[in-house]
Amino acid sequence: MYLKKMLVKNFRLLKNFELKFKEELSLVIGKNNCGKTSALIIMDKMLNSSKIMWEDINLECQKDIYKNIISEQDSVASLEAVNLKLFIEYNENDSYRNIQKFMMDLNPDNNIIVLEFISIMPINKIIKLKDIIKEKKIENFVSFSKFISKNFSNYFETKKYSRGFDIESDQITSARSEEIDNKDIQKVIKVLGIRADRAVSNDDRNHVLSGLTSKYFSSYKAAKDESGLIFTKLEETLEEADKELYKIYNGEQSESGESIDGIFSDVIGVIKNYGGTESGIDIAIESSISEKNLLLDNTNLSYRQGEDCSLPETYNGLGYLNLIGILFEIETKIQELFEQPADINLLYIEEPEAHTHPQLQYVFIRNIKSHIATHRNKFLREKNKQLQILITSHSSHIVSECNFDDIIYLKREGNEVIAKSFNSLKDKYGGDEQQGFKFVKQYLTINRSELFFADKAICIEGDTERILMPMMMHKIDNKETSSGDTVPLLSQNISVIEAGAHSHVFVPLFDFLGIKVLIITDIDAANKNDDGKYVKSHPKDAKYTSNASIKIFFKYAGLDTSENQFRELVEKRSEDKIQDNIRIAYQVPETDGGYQASSFEDAFIALNKEFILKNKEGLYEYGALKNFNESDISSDYYIFALNKVAKKSAFASSLLYFDDENGQENEKWNVPQYIEEGLLWLRNN
Template identity: 40%
Template sequence: MRISKIEIENFRLLKNFSMDLENELSLVIGKNNMGKTSILLVLEKFLNPSDGNRFSFDDFNTEYKKMIKVLIEDPILMTEEDYKPLGIKMRLFIEYNQQDNLSNISRLMMDLNPLNNVIVLGFEYSLEYRKYHKMKDDFKKFQTSEEQKVKKDNKYKPKSAFDFLKHRQEDFFSLIRKSLEYNIETKTVNESVFLNLGKEQISIKDVINFKYISARRDVTNKDVDKTLSTQTSRIYEKTESPDEQNKAVEDFKDKLSETDDHLSGIYKTLFNGIVEKVRNFGGVKINESDIEIISTLQHRELLKGNTTVVYKHDEDSRLPEHYNGLGYMNLISMIFEIEILVHEFKRETEKIPADINLLFIEEPEAHTHPQMQYVFIKNIKALLSEGIKRNDGIKRKLQYIISTHSAHIVADSDFDDIKYLTREASGVIAKNLKDLSERYSKNPKYYHFLTQYLTISRAEIFFAEKAILIEGDTERILIPTLMRKIDIEEREKFSGEGESDRYLPLLSQNISIVEVGAYSHVFEVFIDFLGMKTLIITDLDAVCEDGNSCEVSKGKGYSNASIRHFYDSPSLEDLTNRSFDRKCLRKESDKWVIDRKGNLCIVYQVEEDGYNARSFEDAYIHINKGFIKDNKQNFAGLKLKEHFDNGKSAYFLAENCIKKKTHFAMDIIYQSDSNLSNWKIPAYIKEGLLWLKED
């Protein structure tokens, strides 16, 4: 039995959200502010409701707040027939099979069709019609009160409907739990047919048990911190139970009993003076109130206050826990906490564990270095694979969700486990990375290459707002510098007019630079899947009739597979005459179409100062020949430097006078002045980066 899908409505960023869950690990990733923590919170608020864990007005989605404002301010009262309950909703889709014990879910089943193996549990924090009626009445009284305050003090600003709801929303909204009808053939939920679990007094605590480890952990490395030591006593509390009286626990108790006898003899001498004073004051009566102070060491309490985790460096050196780095402490603390929660899932003091045990681990990478993050994700499956195993033979699987911002964790994860959160026009959505294999069904080699490439390097693209795909080392070295130069130029351009920069500086944006060689076309489906604004910087690669490289002016075609793929095999003439707007694309069905506001742009060398270059080096040398000539003796990446003085073309110089491209790129940076103002950016790169800079 497992949760196969979570649906969430109107909770913070999650307006209309759906996410599939895997049998074991579901790794939730995405850039900041995508709702990863919101998933954890809504699960906790619905599955473990408490006075300290209530919904607040700020938990409502922004658009829903506007809806409720219109509803409350509308002078017309809706009829009960027209009214539909509104609020925060969560649905859990539970799948079961013939091997599962169905005793706990039998009362939740809404369909006895043997082919239907899905139960849908609905959780709502909603405004029922009766409370909707009361809310409008109370708001009218509130408005009257605010009007009176304004009359008394003209400076008083009347409070709005939002102010009213922030303080009163709990009076009108209430929690409801349901089992909803599910049509297995159409795979749809019928909201109108349900079982109210509250009214029927049906508990789900034996169906789902949810626990989590928050990113806001208590670990610090202050000398007063005893997080790990405290956790050891909690582990003992969970382990030591009537059903698990192992030999170590019994030996521990026997030794405490012996110690009690020994300490009681010492206490008799130690406290003799105070006992005598009590006796002198008449507080002791023989055989009635004669007092003794004895040792009663309790094994649980003893561990709570007196167990210390230390780090052993050698036989003579043991350092307290706070002496180690936060990374190690965080990792050890997580393992300890997982051990504690697994014991809690076992529910030794209750009849049996729940059918579904769901654990959420939030951002395990906190304070840890990359190597430690690799180790964590490699071992977490093995650690949790045993699930919930009790000594009485009862077993349960453990489903767990891990949210992360770590590219290192993603890089060492199974593609099939990953859930990618991104924002579209409709709001935040979750995508299964395993669905990419279907999209690449026509080119399975491309998919294999992509998964290998992204798991080895460049997984940081999943956490970026925008991406730049480049060909090689030259661009990788230079692009950050080119971005900085554009930021400087744009700031200077608008500061003279008294205006602020129109767009956020490139270096202040979350942009991932990914080196893809000549394979940017392989990333086409992946780019569309991520849905992020992407700039591809490539070379025109003009060729002669014989297929060999040549100057663009002499070219009859080109050899760039990516340009051919994205632009549907245009001619070289078309490419050299193509305006920038025609280089911007958006995906429509299975085809890329021209759109200046699209999220993909491919740039390559264009005519500049009467010349169209073939490569980056060709373009750079053409517009910066003076800069290179003035500094050529200091350019370690050049050879045959005398050719820069005898009028050779930029194409010739790029082909024959560059010793090593990476050295040439480093030379450009090294010979730049402080404001990068002594050379120019090739036009094709500049227009591409300015496009990317836009919102």
């Protein structure tokens, strides 16, 4: 038995939201403010009887409620606000004891039960509210919101139902339903969580981890046999301690008969003098050490330093405090669940990366699945119950180390949030075994899991563009033509990835992520030899491009059947280079009839000839260019780039070294037009 799916309506950003859970671990990822926390809170609130508030309701729904309340129509119907549906799947190996009440039909093929939670305003409360609005002269939505926010619980209530489900149509059958009680729900599913706002701190006054030892002990004791040897030994030790403390508190007689005062002897004597023995005032201070209080007030977590030294918990970094705190809480909450388990026990962990450096994030995600698997097996073996884990994160480090099959990607689209399983990306590539899908998974793991959290991306070919891209973005941002309302490129959430000649392989991934993408690539002038194979060509003689990304991008436009691909590509307008959220950029002449380049290097040299000549000696000493004369650079840029660029990466880094943004015109270089056009499109869209 496991929680298969949840549907949410009108809870914060989750206007119409569906999330399909994994049986073991669901890793929910996405940028900030994409609904990850909301998905946890709605379950927590509905299942743990926390109160829904007016501010929890989606803004559009709030306005619809307001319109219905102020409506002058005679007919009145109850108004629904937040709605949560949980779909639970079971099989013949599961016990039907707790789910019998929720099984709405006897169809043996139907193995789904549906629990529905609705925050609703009933008709009688609507009528009452209408009268109050007139009485208080509430005349706009703002005033209505302030009033209903303060009085929400007076008008809204939460109803819980078991709904019928048609397995063939995969739809809820509203004709079959029954109101249910929370105590019955808790037997079927429980939700406990570890929130992101954990109170770890390395303030000397803060001892959060030490306090967690008490919580862990309580859950440990509840889950174990209290008659066990370890608890017997603890009880005997505490009894001996109580006896010794009694003597220290109240005093005692030595073996020689001498009276030895205790800590409280003086005050006890004073009290006796006031009351006298005849009044019966004869007190003593008893020691009553309980296990819980002993741990709560007298236990410190420390860090071992060698064999004979330890340091307080606050002497370690926040990352370690956070990791240790999470592990303590995981163990404590799992033991709480194990003590009185439901059929399904869902533990969520929100943003485990908080305060934690990348290496610790790797350690956490590498170990959590096997760690939880041990507990899952114990739940199944000893209780025949299910343990599911849900982790939310916006850490690219955690994503790069996880099993991609566990990923559920949350993405905002307009005013709504959608959830996509990474497994659905397989279909776009044609299956798990397709080379393209394998390549993308491997690339994301090794290089760029940050793509999951980017708003935009730039695909580049290699080292040259990677080295120069930040400076080119800076130059575009600083141009006088920049609009004051436009967010600079360097202030936007843009991920730059080196795709080589394989940018086309990433297109299904970009579509899955729903982000804007600029592909910067070389036009790669070519012709065909007698065998029909592409060979490099001078751009003035070329009829083809050997660039696979360009050919696939324009395949829909019939580029592969063109008699002169190269000329057709050069003549394309800017708007022809955009498909959905993707724009492609390749070399074009800087001016009408100007030089047509084949690669970044000859495009740059043609545009920045004076800069190259000004820094000739430095570029030569830097190992960027081979020695040359002015006549070499003036005669043919393609041949010059082919023969005189010593090493592309050295050429790129030297351009950064010799560039003087505040100098004369020939002391700074300009961005080639094809890149500038692409970056401007990305910046403004």
